[in-house]
Amino acid sequence: MTSGTKLKTSAMIASFADPGQKTTPAPFGHALVEAARRDDRIVGLTADLGKYTDMHIFAQAFPDRFFQMGMAEQLLFGAAAGMAETGLVPFASTYSVFAARRAYDFICLDIAEPNLNVNVVGGLPGLTTGYGPSHQATEDVAIFRGMPNLTIVDPCDSVDIEQAVPQLAEHPGPTYLRLLRGQVPCVLDEYDYRFELGKAKVLRGGADVVLISSGLMTMRALQAAEQLADHHVDVAVVHTPTIKPFDAETVLAQVDSDRLVLTCENHTVVGGLFETVAGAAVRRGIGTQITPIGLPDEFLAAGALPTLHERYGLSTARIVATVLERL
Structure with missing residues (x-):
C-alpha cells in the first residue's frame, strides 16, 4: 500500500487472482440467478452482506425473492430454515466467520438436525482477506465437519462455483459453500473438468508427488506442479471440492503409493x-x-493478501519450496 493512500473496503477484501489471470465476475451471483430462473423455489437471503457475497446479483434479478435480514446471522439462518420447511430452497449468505462462529447453533438445530435444504454461503473463507482474525475464517471447516447431515464444498474457481450451485439447490439436505466472490479465477476449464457433488477429480497425473487440494489451493497446486516440472519433478494434482462427504475411493487410490503425498488447503491444518x-x-x-x-x-x-499467503505458506513459491525440501 502506498504511503498516504487509504484503501477502500473493496480493495481490502482482495482478489487472490494473479495479475493478468483469466477471471469471471461474481460467478456465484450469476449462477444463482440462472438456477432461480429454472426453479422458482430458490430464494436468496443475506445478513447485510449482499454486495460482498455477490448476492446483490440475485437481489437485482429477483427482488421479490430476496430477503435482507440485517446484521442478525442467527435470524438469517432461522428464517432460512422456516422457508425450507415450506418447500422453498434458500441460499443464505454471510461471511464464513459469522456463519461458523456466531450462528452455529441455529444452523445445527434449525437446519441440519431436521435435514433441511438450506444452502449456507460463506464469504471470505480461510485466508482470503487481510482484515485479520475477526474476518479470517481459518477454522470454519473444522467447526462444520462435525455437524451431521451437512455437506461441505470448497470450490477452486468460477467453473466449480457455476457448476456447483444448481447441484447444491437439488441436494436434499443442508450445504455449506466456501464462497469465492468478486473477480474469481477461471482455472479448471483447461482440465476437462466437471464438478460432481461428493466427488474428487484427478486433474493431472504424476510419478513423483501427489498434491491433494481443495479451494483456491487447487489453483496453486496446479501452478506449483508446472513449476516443479522445471525441476524434473512429476506432480499429480487431485482436486477435492467436496470435503464432506469425502470421496475416499478416489483420493486414497492416489495416496496408496510410494510417491510423496501432500495436502494443500486454505484452512488451518x-x-x-x-x-x-x-x-x-x-x-x-x-x-x-x-x-x-x-x-x-x-x-x-492482518495485511496485504499476497504477503500473508507467502508468510503462511499458501503461495505457489512456498508450495514448490516445501515439495523440494521433502523430496
Whole structure:
C-alpha cells in the first residue's frame, strides 16, 4: 500500500487472482440467478452482506425473492430454515466467520438436525482477506465437519462455483459453500473438468508427488506442479471440492503409493482437508506419510493478501519450496 493512500473496503477484501489471470465476475451471483430462473423455489437471503457475497446479483434479478435480514446471522439462518420447511430452497449468505462462529447453533438445530435444504454461503473463507482474525475464517471447516447431515464444498474457481450451485439447490439436505466472490479465477476449464457433488477429480497425473487440494489451493497446486516440472519433478494434482462427504475411493487410490503425498488447503491444518485425508488413510490401513500445507494453528496477522499467503505458506513459491525440501 502506498504511503498516504487509504484503501477502500473493496480493495481490502482482495482478489487472490494473479495479475493478468483469466477471471469471471461474481460467478456465484450469476449462477444463482440462472438456477432461480429454472426453479422458482430458490430464494436468496443475506445478513447485510449482499454486495460482498455477490448476492446483490440475485437481489437485482429477483427482488421479490430476496430477503435482507440485517446484521442478525442467527435470524438469517432461522428464517432460512422456516422457508425450507415450506418447500422453498434458500441460499443464505454471510461471511464464513459469522456463519461458523456466531450462528452455529441455529444452523445445527434449525437446519441440519431436521435435514433441511438450506444452502449456507460463506464469504471470505480461510485466508482470503487481510482484515485479520475477526474476518479470517481459518477454522470454519473444522467447526462444520462435525455437524451431521451437512455437506461441505470448497470450490477452486468460477467453473466449480457455476457448476456447483444448481447441484447444491437439488441436494436434499443442508450445504455449506466456501464462497469465492468478486473477480474469481477461471482455472479448471483447461482440465476437462466437471464438478460432481461428493466427488474428487484427478486433474493431472504424476510419478513423483501427489498434491491433494481443495479451494483456491487447487489453483496453486496446479501452478506449483508446472513449476516443479522445471525441476524434473512429476506432480499429480487431485482436486477435492467436496470435503464432506469425502470421496475416499478416489483420493486414497492416489495416496496408496510410494510417491510423496501432500495436502494443500486454505484452512488451518487442524480439522480440515489434511486431517480428513489422514484419517481416511489410517482407517484404510494405508501407512503413507502425508505432509500438510495449510495455515498454522494460530490467529493470523492482518495485511496485504499476497504477503500473508507467502508468510503462511499458501503461495505457489512456498508450495514448490516445501515439495523440494521433502523430496
